Amino acid sequence: xxxxxxxxxLVKINKVLMNRVERSMDFQGNAYSLFQTAIVxxxxxxxxxxxxxxxxxxxxxxxxxxxxxxxxxxxxxxxLAEAIESIREGFLLCDAxxxxxxxxxxxxxxxxxxxxxxxxxxxxxxxxxxxxxxxRIIDAENDPEGWVAERIASHRRPDKPVVVQFRDGRWLQIxxxxxxxxxxxxxxxxxxxxxxxxxxxxxxxxxxxxxxxARTHELTVAKDEAEVANRAKSVFLANMSHELxxxxxxxxxxxxxxxxxxxxxxxxxxxxxxxKHSGEHLLGLINDxxx
Numbered sequence: 001x002x003x004x005x006x007x008x009x010l011v012k013i014n015k016v017l018m019n020r021v022e023r024s025m026d027f028q029g030n031a032y033s034l035f036q037t038a039i040v041x042x043x044x045x046x047x048x049x050x051x052x053x054x055x056x057x058x059x060x061x062x063x064x065x066x067x068x069x070x071x072x073x074x075x076x077x078x079x080l081a082e083a084i085e086s087i088r089e090g091f092l093l094c095d096a097x098x099x100x101x102x103x104x105x106x107x108x109x110x111x112x113x114x115x116x117x118x119x120x121x122x123x124x125x126x127x128x129x130x131x132x133x134x135x136r137i138i139d140a141e142n143d144p145e146g147w148v149a150e151r152i153a154s155h156r157r158p159d160k161p162v163v164v165q166f167r168d169g170r171w172l173q174i175x176x177x178x179x180x181x182x183x184x185x186x187x188x189x190x191x192x193x194x195x196x197x198x199x200x201x202x203x204x205x206x207x208x209x210x211x212x213x214a215r216t217h218e219l220t221v222a223k224d225e226a227e228v229a230n231r232a233k234s235v236f237l238a239n240m241s242h243e244l245x246x247x248x249x250x251x252x253x254x255x256x257x258x259x260x261x262x263x264x265x266x267x268x269x270x271x272x273x274x275x276k277h278s279g280e281h282l283l284g285l286i287n288d289x290x291x
Contacts, residue, residue, distance in 0.1 A: 080102075081102065081104075084102065084104045085104045085105060085106075087104070087106070088106065089106060089187050089188055089189050089190075090103075090104065090106045090107035090108075090109070090110040090111070090172075090187070090188030090189075091103060091104045091106070091107055091185075091186070091187060091188070092107055092124075092127075092185075092186040092188070093179075093183060093184075093185050093186070094123070094124050094183055094184045094186075095181070095182075095183045096181060096182030096183055097123075098123045098124045098125060098156075098184075099121075099122070099123050100116055100122045100123065100124065100127070101119070101183065103116060106188075107188060110172060110188050110190065111127075111131060111188075113130075113134070114127060114130055114131070115130065124152070124155055124184070125148070125152055128148045128151045128152055128155075129148055131151075132144035132145075132147050132148050135167070136166050136167050136168070137164060137165070137166060137167075138165045138166070138167060139164070139165065154176075155176060155184060155186070156184075158175075158176035158177060158178065158184065161173050161174060161175050162174040162176075163191070169192065170190065170192045171190070171191045171192045171194075171195045172188050172189065172190060172191065173188075173189045173191045174186060174187075174188055174189075175187045175189070241286075244286050245283065245286060248279055248282060248283050248286065249283070251275065251279050252276060252279045252280065252283070255272050255275050255276040255279065256276065258272050259272050259273070259276070
């Protein structure tokens with residue numbers, strides 16, 4: 001490093017000065033003054049070397065911390081990628097500028113064929129246009145550009161899930177949310193089975209409504225027929241009441257009148273009692289039936 005090179009340079013200068021002291025004298029032939037100067041320079045060099053050693057150790061400690069932080073960041077990113085890869089839903093992460101940052105394999109299974117270039121070279125708008133041009137999305141058939149514009153707007157301002165229907169019968173529900181740094185995290189869930197159950201339930205409800213309507217019609221017809229039969233019964237009973245009770249009451253009345261005749265022989269009186277008793281019994285039976 002730079003500090004190591006400076007330290008080595010000072011050590012080299014120190015050795016050169018000591019060699020000069022050992023071989024040289026001043027202009028008066030006295031090497032003592034040069035020796036004293038060398039000692040001072042050596043002290044300064046030593047102090048500078050110690051300071052540089054301290055700085056070097058601090059730099060090395062910082063470098064170790066930076067290296068460790070990078071390793072932890074790489075591990076965290078790896079764990080995040082593995083976690084996202086393990087989920088059953090498709091996943092897409094875009095940064096604040098709309099550039100694709102992270103995806104999982106399930107995303108590409110849900111959106112074939114979808115091409116994503118190197119980091120930062122593909123945007124969400126690129127993906128939306130690829131999807132519209134694929135011809136696989138029913139809502140994008142008539143107006144691809146309109147669908148793309150609507151999709152980009154809902155992506156940038158996510159407020160509710162988006163449902164997409166594919167020509168092959170699949171349905172996707174898209175849930176998007178903003179991240180703290182302004183990016184957009186998107187989760188794609190295959191709801192085809194749910195839609196199939198909804199369709200089956202709708203058909204079942206329609207069939208049930210048809211059955212209820214048919215049964216209601218049958219009951220209405222039966223009710224009308226019952227009312228007609230009831231009216232016919234009422235007319236019949238009224239007629240029968242008149243036809244049966246009138247002559248029977250006449251018979252009972254005549255039998256009572258005849259019983260009042262004191263000259264009526266005993267055997268005839270007994271016959272009248274039988275007639276009256278039988279008539280009253282028959283009238284009771286008629287009343288029970290008709291009433």
